[in-house]
Amino acid sequence: MEYMSSTPTTEQVNAALATVQDPEIHRPITDLDMVKSVDIAEGGIVNVGIYLTVxxxxxxxxxxxxVSSAVSKVDGVTDVRVELDVMSDEQRKALQQKLRGDQGEKEIPFAKPNSLTRVFAVASGKGGVGKSSVTVNLAASMAEQGHKVGVVDADIYGHSVPRMLGASDTPTKVEDMIMPPTAHDIKVISVGMFTKGNQPVVWRGPMLHRALQQFLADVFWGDLDVLLMDLPPGTGDIAISAAQLVPNAELLLVTTPQQAAAEVAERAGAIALQTHQRVAGVVENMSYYLAPGSDEPTYLFGQGGGQTVADALTRSLGAQVPVLGQVPLDVRMREGGDEGKPLVLSDPDAEASTTLRGVSESLVGKPRGLSGVQLGLTPTG
Incomplete structure (x- = not known):
């Protein structure tokens, strides 16, 4: 007797579609009203209509x-044909309302008193200390540990985070929301995603402030555990704007062991006296070099810069500022930045990776569960 496979039902196909997430919004396409139609023809041929946001x-x-992969797993499906359509203006507005609610003026979700997102503003006194490299590797380490992570490339003039994370996709605009690209499970936004080629950004203070405000308020970040802001060196407009827009952001200072760099980093950290921000700690980058086959470190840039910054800020702020880690100089970190593959992912056993992973764990600990999350439940009488 020949076996006849069962005919799939619409309910089974919709259940399969519910497992498909929009890669930018990270919610099921069924919840986002992206499923236009499901038609099951003779012989198990399934035609699925999908609305794209834009x-x-x-x-x-x-x-x-x-969609094709999920539906093809349903028992009885012999072929899947996907037809793509585009949402109307009304559908996009309905989607925006579903995601953001009925809020009037745009708000920065991370600045709200009930926000559960830890925000770290990664700062340095001067350029060339590896601040962006530390940022992307910390982000990658946190994401690997199970945290939901976002990165704002706030270094408007010297943006480099997209390359370092390998984020080659462009943001998608849905009404007045911006959907950030994802790389290594990290949501990322940068002005470099909106400029052609290697075109420089020539803006003054008010435009810089507006750009950062848009990155924080217009981008749909979803529910993040951690947001890292890669600030430009020094204490200029962006550093001040970051403190104004997200006053609960904690400063994370990056320096090298060199005393000259440490003095400048100390000035960058001292901005916390005026902005009333907490300094989470200091990361000393390029601390030493281990030659292949040698266990004896070589201190190419001197010693003690990170501890100097931490001690000085502890005295001036009146609160303990720790050195969170001393990251050795590793050429693979530079190579990983050029190739879009953070060292903590490409070589997790490297000494620099181990140190950076320890820094990320000391900053955010374990991924949060339901503690502190409002579930919207009401007691019944």
Whole structure:
């Protein structure tokens, strides 16, 4: 007797579609009203209509592939045909309302008193100390540990985070919301995603402030555990704007062991006296070099810079500022930045990776569960 496979039902297909997440919003496409139609023809051929949020959506290939893969696993399905359409203006507005609610003026979610997102402003006194390298490796380490992580490349003039994270996709605009690209499970936004080629950004203070405000308020970040802001060196407009827009952000200072760099980093950290921010700690980058086959460190840039900064800030702020880690000089960190593969992921056993992983754990600990999350439940009488 020949076995006849069962005909799939619409309910089974919809259940399969509920497992497909929009790669930018990270919610099921069924919840986002992206499923236009489901038609089951004779012989187990399933035709699925999918609404894209915008025309030319950069994720349409992945959405089509994920839908086809999910539906093809349903018992009785012999073929899946996906037809893509585009949401109307009304549908996009409804989607925005679903994601953001009925809020009037745009708000920065991380600045709200009930926000559970830890925000770290990664700062340095001068350029060239590896601040961006530390930022992307900490972000990658936190994401690998199970945290939901976002990175704002706030170094408007010297933006480099997209390359270092390998974030090559462009943001998608849905009404007045910006969907950030994702790389290594990290949501990231940068002005470099909105400029052509290597075109320089020539802006003054008010435009810099507005750009950072848009990155924080217009971008749909979702529910993040951690947000890292890669600040430009020094105590200029962006550092001040970051403190104004997200007053609960904690400063994380990056320096090298060199005393000249430490003195400048100390000045960058002292801004906390005026902004009333907490300094989470100091990361000493390029602390030493281990030659291949040698266990004896070579201190190419001197010693003690990180501890000097921590001690000085502890005295001036009246609160303990720790040295969170001393990251050795490793050429693979530079190579990883050029290739878009953070060292903590490409070589997790490297000494620099181990140190950076320890820094990330000391900053955020374990991923949060439901503690502190409002579930919207009401008691019944």
């Amino acid at each position: 025309s030319g959506c950069p994720m349409k290939g992945r959405i089509e592939q994920d």
